[in-house]
Each structure stands twice: as C-alpha cells, then as structure tokens.
Amino acid sequence: MPAARPDLRRFFQVLPIGLLLAFAAALPLRAQPVLNVFNWADYIDPAALERFQRESGIRVRYDVYDSLETLEGRLSAGRSGFDIVVPTSEPSFARLVRAGALRPLETARLPNLAQLDQALMARVAQVDPGNRHGVIYLWGTVGLGxxxxxxxxxxxxxxxxxxALLLNPENARRLAGCGIAVMDSATDVLPSILRFLGRSPDSADAADLRAAEAALLAIRPHLRSIPGSAAIVDALASGEICLALTYSGDVIQAAGRAREAGRPFQITYAAPREGAQLWFDMLAIPADAPNPEAAHAFIDFLLRPDVMAGITNQVRYPNAVPASRPLLRPEVAEDPSIYPSAEAFSRAFLAGTPAPAAERVRARLWARFKAGR
Structure with a gap:
C-alpha cells in the first residue's frame, strides 16, 4: 500500500478518536454485489447456491414461480429486477427471444459453454439461432406419474x-376413485394430446383443436384436480392421487418424497409410447438485468460438471453437461425415467410455439376444459 502523504499523516495523528471513527463511518462502503434469480420452485441444489456465494462473494436473492405465465407476466411488465430467469424453450424462451426481452450472452465470460451437449443445444437453436440468448439448464419430458x-x-x-391410460374415458372412469390430475398448463398438455390423437402437436387447425378439446372434456368429470405442478408433486407423494399427467421430474421428486416419508407404495413415471413431449429449461439474462456480470458468473458456475451433477442428484432432472454423468449417483444416472433410453428419446418431440391467434384459441380451449364445459 502506498505511504500516506505527510500532511494526511499529521491530520490523522491529531484528529480526536471520536471524530476519526465518525469520519470513517461516513465513508462510502462498497456494497456486496447481489444476483437476483427467478426460477421454478424446488429446482436447484441449495448447496450450489451456498457454494456460489462463498466462492464469488456475490449474494443470491432467490425467488420462485410455478408457471410460465407468471414468469412471462413479470418480464413483460418490464423492470423485473431479475438477473437470471429460467424460461422453457418453447414457448416462453422463444417468445422472449423474439421480443428482444433477453440479453445476448457474452461468450467470453462463459468458458464452460464447452461443457454443453451440442446435440441438445442444436435443438434449442431452432428458436435461438446461434444459441445467443440462453443455455440449457435442465430438461425432461411430459408423461404419466x-x-x-x-x-x-x-x-x-x-x-x-x-x-390411453388417461384419455380413454372408460379407464379414467375406473381410476377416478383413486384420484387423477392433469397439470394446469395448456402449453405442456395440448401438444401431448394432439400427438396421441395422431395430429401435429403444433397444429392450429380448428378440427384438430376441437378433437383435442373433446378428448379432454371426455375425461374432465373424472379428474380430481387441474393443479400446478408443485401441487401434483405433493398429491402424488401423499397418495392423494394415483395418476397424473405432468413433468417427468415432478414424478421423480414425488417418488423420492414418498420413500423418505416411509409411504407403503411406489410411484413410477412412464413416457408415453406415442412419443413424449420434450422440453428444455434455459438459463437466460433479461435485457434490463441490473447485474449482468454476476449473471454470467452464475451461469458459468452452474455449467461446471460437479455443480451440475449435484443439481441433478438433488432435483432428479437430467442436465445437458455430459461430463457430469460419471459424477451422478448410480440410481440417478441409470434411471430411464430421468435419462430416457435412446429409443424413447428418438420418439420424443419438441413442440413449437403457436402463432398469437392460435395461442388465443388454445387459451380459450383450456379455459373451457378447466370449467368443464
């Protein structure tokens, strides 16, 4: 440290100690940087957050949501205050990219981009050319718990x-007594229904959508609930329901909770043989993020194989960092409901983003389904 100038040394030598302390207290202190994260509930390893804060000196302020509608609503209002968001590739991430709501990534700040599975990244490049605005965090399928x-x-x-276990009305009638739930997400349910019916998951054709609505209304009297995904986890784990159409990871989390609680039953997941909807949740930075430097540091941290292995071990969703696989617990790495077989993966499909007019039609369809009419 450079020596103090003589006149300043003399000043501090004669200054009364009380005034010296008051003077020091008045000096501006460098504030600890803060990273504001908006993510799905129960979707990270708490140890990863603690480690990032310890290693980086950046404090994490963490907030959660349970639907893509909530996420998009917060971002569309502007000035959300978030540095990291985790939208699903279709449709939310795709819409945010088109709207200019996301900041392009500074790849020089992300040396761990090289860890990503390029085949999976190529899938999301369909909606984000050059993968300029996001990287895959976790992924999975939509199926039956x-x-x-x-x-x-x-x-x-x-x-x-x-x-057919769910959509055959006779099956739904027989299972109604033990509880059936369909997650409250037109985005993630309608493509699966259309695929089951032999129609395009992206169809905007009026006849196709009427067929999907008829299939849903036919089982509506037999459903116990149409809840958010977090509520489905609780209902499956407690035994309140015996069948749910939801995210693969929700089912796996519910199975883990049931085991931990000593429940006398087993919960399993099945990807539909007709083809499961594939989805990718993306790490992205809002265009107006207050701390993009910390956001880049956080993304690069999460892409480290050991960190990502800890997250997958904790939440039971697959990640897109191949080097993390040897670090996973065997019961996670070898579970086909977490990492689908090559055959099951080949049947999976990635739904597109409907045009605004088709999105409005689907929203009205979903409202009628929820109302049961």
Whole structure:
C-alpha cells in the first residue's frame, strides 16, 4: 500500500478518536454485489447456491414461480429486477427471444459453454439461432406419474405406457376413485394430446383443436384436480392421487418424497409410447438485468460438471453437461425415467410455439376444459 502523504499523516495523528471513527463511518462502503434469480420452485441444489456465494462473494436473492405465465407476466411488465430467469424453450424462451426481452450472452465470460451437449443445444437453436440468448439448464419430458398398484387393482387391462391410460374415458372412469390430475398448463398438455390423437402437436387447425378439446372434456368429470405442478408433486407423494399427467421430474421428486416419508407404495413415471413431449429449461439474462456480470458468473458456475451433477442428484432432472454423468449417483444416472433410453428419446418431440391467434384459441380451449364445459 502506498505511504500516506505527510500532511494526511499529521491530520490523522491529531484528529480526536471520536471524530476519526465518525469520519470513517461516513465513508462510502462498497456494497456486496447481489444476483437476483427467478426460477421454478424446488429446482436447484441449495448447496450450489451456498457454494456460489462463498466462492464469488456475490449474494443470491432467490425467488420462485410455478408457471410460465407468471414468469412471462413479470418480464413483460418490464423492470423485473431479475438477473437470471429460467424460461422453457418453447414457448416462453422463444417468445422472449423474439421480443428482444433477453440479453445476448457474452461468450467470453462463459468458458464452460464447452461443457454443453451440442446435440441438445442444436435443438434449442431452432428458436435461438446461434444459441445467443440462453443455455440449457435442465430438461425432461411430459408423461404419466402413477401408483401402479392402485391402477392395476382398478383397471388391470389398462396400458401403463400410453396416454390411453388417461384419455380413454372408460379407464379414467375406473381410476377416478383413486384420484387423477392433469397439470394446469395448456402449453405442456395440448401438444401431448394432439400427438396421441395422431395430429401435429403444433397444429392450429380448428378440427384438430376441437378433437383435442373433446378428448379432454371426455375425461374432465373424472379428474380430481387441474393443479400446478408443485401441487401434483405433493398429491402424488401423499397418495392423494394415483395418476397424473405432468413433468417427468415432478414424478421423480414425488417418488423420492414418498420413500423418505416411509409411504407403503411406489410411484413410477412412464413416457408415453406415442412419443413424449420434450422440453428444455434455459438459463437466460433479461435485457434490463441490473447485474449482468454476476449473471454470467452464475451461469458459468452452474455449467461446471460437479455443480451440475449435484443439481441433478438433488432435483432428479437430467442436465445437458455430459461430463457430469460419471459424477451422478448410480440410481440417478441409470434411471430411464430421468435419462430416457435412446429409443424413447428418438420418439420424443419438441413442440413449437403457436402463432398469437392460435395461442388465443388454445387459451380459450383450456379455459373451457378447466370449467368443464
């Protein structure tokens, strides 16, 4: 440290100690940087947050949501105050990219981009050319969570690997007593229904959408609820329901909670043999993020194989960092409901983003389904 100038040394030598302390207290202190994260609930390893704060000196302020509608609403209002958001590739991330609501990534700040699975990144490049605005955080499929014991007792001839288990009205009627739920997300349910019916998951054709609506209304009287995904996790884990159409990771989390609670039943996940909807949740930086430097540091930290392995071990969703696989617990790495087989993955589809007019039609369809009319 450079020596103090003589006149300043003399000043501090004669200044009364009380005034000296008051003078020091009045000096501006460098504030600790803060990173504001907006992510899905129960979707990170708490140890990763603690480690990032310890290593970087950046404090993390963490907020959660349980629907893409909530995320998009906060961002569309502007000045959200968030530095990191985690939108699903289709449709939310795609819409945010088109709207200019996301900041282009500074790749020089992200040396761990090299860790990403380029085949998976190529899939999301369809909506983000050059992968300029986001990287894959976690991914999964949409399918069926179930208690096979209850289902076999009530509908022994029903297929366990097909959406017919849910969408055949006779099957739904037989299973109504043990509880059926469909997650409250038109974005993630309608493409699966259309695929089951042999229609394009991206269809805006009026006849196709009427067919999807008819299929949903046919089982509506037999549903116990149409909740958010977090509520489905709780309902499956507690035994309140025996069948749910939801995200793969929600089912796996529910199975883990049931085991930890000593429940006398097993919860399993099935990707529909008709083809499961594939989705990717993206790490992205809002265009008006107050601390983009910290956001880049956080993204690069999360892409480290050991960090990402800890997250997948914790939340039971697959990640896009191949070097993390050897670091996963065997029961996670070898679970086909977490990492689908090559055959199941080949049947999976990635839904597109409907045009605004089609989106409005789907929203009205979904409102009628929820209302049961």
């Amino acid at each position: 179930m208690r096979q014991d209850r289902i076999r007792a009530l509908a022994p001839d029903a297929p366990l690997d097909s959406l």
